[in-house]
Structures are given as C-alpha cells and as structure tokens.
Amino acid sequence: MDDGKPPPETPKRSRIQKRNRKRILDAALNVFSQHGYRGATLDQIATEAGLSKPNILYYFDGKEAIHVDLLNTLMAEWLAPLQEMDPEGEPLDELMRYISRKLAMSHAYPRESRLFANEIIQGAPRMGPHLASGLKTLFDEKCALIATWVHHGKLAPVDPGHLIFSIWAVTQHYADFEAQVEVLMPRKTEARAGAEAHVETLFRKLLTPPGYSVRTA
Amino acid sequence: MDDGKPPPETPKRSRIQKRNRKRILDAALNVFSQHGYRGATLDQIATEAGLSKPNILYYFDGKEAIHVDLLNTLMAEWLAPLQEMDPEGEPLDELMRYISRKLAMSHAYPRESRLFANEIIQGAPRMGPHLASGLKTLFDEKCALIATWVHHGKLAPVDPGHLIFSIWAVTQHYADFEAQVEVLMPRKTEARAGAEAHVETLFRKLLTPPGYSVRTA
DNA sequence: TCGTGCCTTTACCAATTGGTAAAAAACATG
DNA sequence: CATGTTTTTTACCAATTGGTAAAGGCACGA
Numbered sequence: 001m002d003d004g005k006p007p008p009e010t011p012k013r014s015r016i017q018k019r020n021r022k023r024i025l026d027a028a029l030n031v032f033s034q035h036g037y038r039g040a041t042l043d044q045i046a047t048e049a050g051l052s053k054p055n056i057l058y059y060f061d062g063k064e065a066i067h068v069d070l071l072n073t074l075m076a077e078w079l080a081p082l083q084e085m086d087p088e089g090e091p092l093d094e095l096m097r098y099i100s101r102k103l104a105m106s107h108a109y110p111r112e113s114r115l116f117a118n119e120i121i122q123g124a125p126r127m128g129p130h131l132a133s134g135l136k137t138l139f140d141e142k143c144a145l146i147a148t149w150v151h152h153g154k155l156a157p158v159d160p161g162h163l164i165f166s167i168w169a170v171t172q173h174y175a176d177f178e179a180q181v182e183v184l185m186p187r188k189t190e191a192r193a194g195a196e197a198h199v200e201t202l203f204r205k206l207l208t209p210p211g212y213s214v215r216t217a
Numbered sequence: 218m219d220d221g222k223p224p225p226e227t228p229k230r231s232r233i234q235k236r237n238r239k240r241i242l243d244a245a246l247n248v249f250s251q252h253g254y255r256g257a258t259l260d261q262i263a264t265e266a267g268l269s270k271p272n273i274l275y276y277f278d279g280k281e282a283i284h285v286d287l288l289n290t291l292m293a294e295w296l297a298p299l300q301e302m303d304p305e306g307e308p309l310d311e312l313m314r315y316i317s318r319k320l321a322m323s324h325a326y327p328r329e330s331r332l333f334a335n336e337i338i339q340g341a342p343r344m345g346p347h348l349a350s351g352l353k354t355l356f357d358e359k360c361a362l363i364a365t366w367v368h369h370g371k372l373a374p375v376d377p378g379h380l381i382f383s384i385w386a387v388t389q390h391y392a393d394f395e396a397q398v399e400v401l402m403p404r405k406t407e408a409r410a411g412a413e414a415h416v417e418t419l420f421r422k423l424l425t426p427p428g429y430s431v432r433t434a
Numbered sequence: 435t436c437g438t439g440c441c442t443t444t445a446c447c448a449a450t451t452g453g454t455a456a457a458a459a460a461c462a463t464g
Numbered sequence: 465c466a467t468g469t470t471t472t473t474t475a476c477c478a479a480t481t482g483g484t485a486a487a488g489g490c491a492c493g494a
Contacts, residue, residue, distance in 0.1 A: 016461090016471075034339055039255030042452060054454080055472055063452065114338050117393075121331050121338070122251055124396040131400045139401045161402050162415035166387045168394075173386035176334075179341040183348045184356045185378050198379035205422045233441075259482060271484080272442055280482065 021059055023049045025073070028066045033114040036122055037067055064126065071119065071127055074112050079138060081105060082164075087145050091154035092207055095146075099167055099203050103196060106175040113175035139164065156209045163206075170199055238276055240266045242290070245283045250331040253339055254284055281343065288336065288344055291329050296355060298322065299381075304362050308371035309424055312363075316384055316420050320413060323392040330392035356381065373426045380423075387416055 013021070027049035031040045042063055046053040060066045081101040085094050106113050119127050139161070146160035174181060174195055185191040230238070244266035248257045259280055263270040277283045298318040302311050323330050336344050356378070363377035391398060391412055402408040 035255050036253040038252050120394050120397050159411050159415050169386040169390035170383045177337050180337050194376050194379055198376050202423050206419050
C-alpha cells in the first residue's frame with residue numbers, strides 16, 4: 001500500500017542552495033510587493049538577486065512558484081501576533097498588546113504588508129484556498145474569544161469581526177499607503193510616534209468597558 | 218506675447234467619441250483596478266471595451282494616458298466628501314457625516330478605491346505630483362479645521378492627520394480587501410450593516426468630547 | 435454621385451515576457 | 465588528481481507586450 005506522498009520532504013538543501021534561495025526570495029519580495037504578481041518580471045527579480053534568469057529557474061519551478069512560496073512562508077509570521085493573543089490574559093491588555101505589535105510589524109515589514117495587500121486587492125487568486133482554510137479558522141477562533149470577553153463585560157460591546165478588520169486596516173495603512181503618508185506627513189519620526197499614540201487611543205476608547213477603573217499607579 | 222497654453226481646450230467631442238471614450242475608461246477601470254498599472258494590458262482593456270486595440274489608441278495616446286486620465290477624472294469625485302466637510306457645521310456631526318459618506322462610497326465604488334490603492338501601494342509613480350499639490354493642500358486645510366475644532370473643545374483631543382488616515386484606512390478596507398472580507402464574513406448584507414454600525418461607534422467614541430451631552434429626543 | 439472627414443480594421447513591428455536545452459564551469463569527494 | 469554531482473552560463477523559443485502605418489469603411493452634405 002503506497003501512502004501516496006513521499007516522506008515528509010526534509011528540504012535537505014546545501015548551504016549554497018539556502019543562500020541563493022534566500023537571495024531570490026528577498027529580491028522577489030521587493031519586486032512582487034512593488035508591482036503585484038502580473039506586474040513583476042523574472043528578469044527584474046533576477047537582476048535584483050544578482051543571478052541570471054535561468055539560474056533562478058534552477059531553484060524555483062517558475063514565477064508562480066516563487067510567489068506562492070513567498071506567500072506561504074510569510075503568512076505564518078504575519079499572523080503570529082494575532083495567534084498569540086492569549087485567552088487567559090486580561091482582555092483589554094491582550095487586545096491592546098496585539099494592536100501595538102501589529103502596528104510595529106507594519107513599520108518593520110512594509111514589504112510583507114504590501115505583498116499581501118497586492119495579492120488581496122487583486123482578488124487573492126493565489127491565496128484563496130489559504131484564506132478559506134487557515135486564516136478563516138484563526139479568524140473565527142479569535143472572534144469567538146473576543147465575543148466571550150465582551151459577553152463577560154471585559155470589553156465594551158463590539159463586533160469582533162469588524163474590530164479585527166479595523167485593526168488590520170489602520171495598522172497596515174501605514175505600510176501599504178506609505179507613499180501617501182510620506183507626502184502628507186513628511187516628518188517621518190514624528191509621524192511614527194503620532195501613529196502609535198493615535199491608534200492606541202482609538203482602540204482603547206472603543207474597547208474600554210463602561211465603568212472601567214483606570215489604575216493610576 | 219504668446220501665453221504658451223492654447224485656449225481652454227473645450228473637448229468638443231462627437232457623441233460617438235463620448236460613447237467610446239466612456240467605454241474605454243470603464244474597461245480600463247476594471248482592468249487597472251484589478252491588476253495595477255504594469256499588470257494591465259491594452260489587449261485586455263480592448264477586449265473588455267469591445268473595441269480593437271488600435272481603435273483604443275485612436276482615442277488615447279497610450280496605456281499611460283488612459284491611466285492618468287482615469288486618475289485625474291476620478292480624483293475629484295473621490296475627494297468630494299472630504300472637501301464638503303463644512304467649517305460652519307457642528308464639528309462632530311460634520312465628521313460623522315464625512316465618515317458615513319466615505320464608507321458609502323467605498324461600498325458603491327470599490328473599483329475606484331482599488332485603482333487608487335494599487336497606484337499608491339506601488340509608490341504612486343503617476344500620481345506623485347498630484348498628491349503633493351492638490352491632495353496635500355486639501356489635507357492640510359482640513360487638518361487645520363479639525364485642529365481648531367479640537368482647540369475649541371468641540372471634539373476630544375485627536376491628531377487630525379492620523380484621524381484622517383484612520384478614516385481612510387477603515388472605510389477603504391472594505392473595498393480594497395473585499396476578497397478577504399468576503400471569505401471571512403460571508404453573509405454580505407449583514408456584513409455591510411455591521412460595518413456601518415462598527416465604524417460609526419469606533420469614531421464616535423474617539424471624537425466625542427468629554428462631558429458631551431447626548432440629545433435624547 | 436462624389437467627396438470629405440471621421441472612425442475602424444488589417445497587417446505589421448521591435449521589445450519583452452516566461453521558459454527550455456544543453457554545454458560549460460565549479461565543486462565535492464575519494 | 466580523477467570523477468561524478470551540483471551550479472551557472474550561453475543560446476535559444478514561442479507568445480505577448482505596447483505601438484504604428486496605411487488602407488478601408490461609413491455617414492453626410494453639396
């Protein structure tokens with residue numbers, strides 16, 4: 001009886017393979033996040049990676065394979081902050097901590113943010129299945145968690161799904177629309193600090209339940 | 218003395234020209250908003266418009282000209298709600314009304330939203346000047362207005378620039394990331410109503426100044 | 435009926451696209 | 465160093481890209 005799938009597929013890559021795959025994926029992240037899937041070209045990726053085009057196709061099965069690999073690899077770490085929201089923690093603290101980490105990630109990894117933004121704006125043609133399975137599960141789970149928090153009066157009444165959407169929207173906006181933010185708010189360091197304070201206030205006011213006592217030292 | 222620019226350029230287009238230009242721009246809006254500038258092709262636009270490729274180039278000077286025309290034409294109406302925020306009105310009402318109209322526009326014109334989203338994510342290479350001039354002026358003006366409102370205690374203390382960013386982020390999210398929203402929150406009509414209520418609450422809680430008396434009938 | 439001006443099609447083009455075949459070079463290992 | 469393996473390059477493709485030239489159609493007034 002053949003179980004169909006080959007043994008767990010230990011990558012088992014030589015160090016030169018690891019190095020070049022990393023170079024390619026990094027170059028591809030630059031190009032895909034800037035131009036979207038269809039607007040990106042293998043030549044561009046090759047040039048940016050410092051390799052020849054056929055050499056790139058020696059490491060990956062094609063343009064689409066690179067893109068899919070990127071999406072799969074980055075999805076996990078992109079969702080880590082949400083995943084780590086702790087059912088045992090203090091609800092408001094957990095949510096505010098999540099928001100803060102999400103905003104920090106948008107500032108630290110704008111390319112990743114734009115990669116996903118491009119893919120989803122364009123209808124998520126290479127991510128649809130992933131969304132429906134992995135992401136949806138996590139999303140539903142965390143929605144349920146937030147709902148119980150609300151139910152126990154630990155948070156102000158709020159629609160968990162739309163709450164998550166607005167957290168994503170506000171935090172990722174700074175990465176995805178960086179070009180616009182920079183034009184409209186040129187002093188970068190000030191803008192970043194202001195963003196943090198604003199987002200913190202926005203969601204704290206939304207989520208703080210009525211009659212919540214503020215601990216002042 | 219030649220003033221350099223030709224007379225005000227009355228378009229003076231025949232009805233067949235109007236019809237075909239409209240068809241082309243509509244098709245181009247579909248294609249550009251779905252694939253971004255570089256990912257879009259003239260053939261695709263031509264097919265969608267029901268015209269031949271050379272025929273399209275009879276009406277427009279090239280791919281870029283179509284894209285620029287679209288951006289210019291749509292920019293004005295896209296910014297109309299912000300423009301109409303009235304310095305004479307009641308601050309909180311004006312802002313909440315703006316937010317509501319912005320959300321409605323995202324639902325009614327998702328293609329336009331995605332057109333701009335694509336352009337800005339990709340660094341706004343064909344819109345940079347417009348951003349720096351027209352949009353920045355409007356943005357600064359409205360920021361100043363909001364600042365005076367805050368100063369007079371009509372709104373809770375808030376950074377006007379970041380406030381506008383978060384309004385844009387939250388409202389446009391529903392258009393730009395529609396593919397994701399639909400997967401995670403499948404019941405469309407409920408989702409839309411929920412979005413309205415959530416966004417309303419989010420910003421009303423942020424903006425309502427301390428000690429604001431709620432008028433109950 | 436004949437122009438005349440507007441619109442559309444046909445037939446192209448050079449450049450770029452994603453991708454391949456196969457030789458050549460570099461590398462590892464005995 | 466000899467040998468087999470991994471990596472890289474060279475030389476190509478067929479298809480698609482944005483764009484052009486020029487001939488054809490078509491409506492409409494004289």
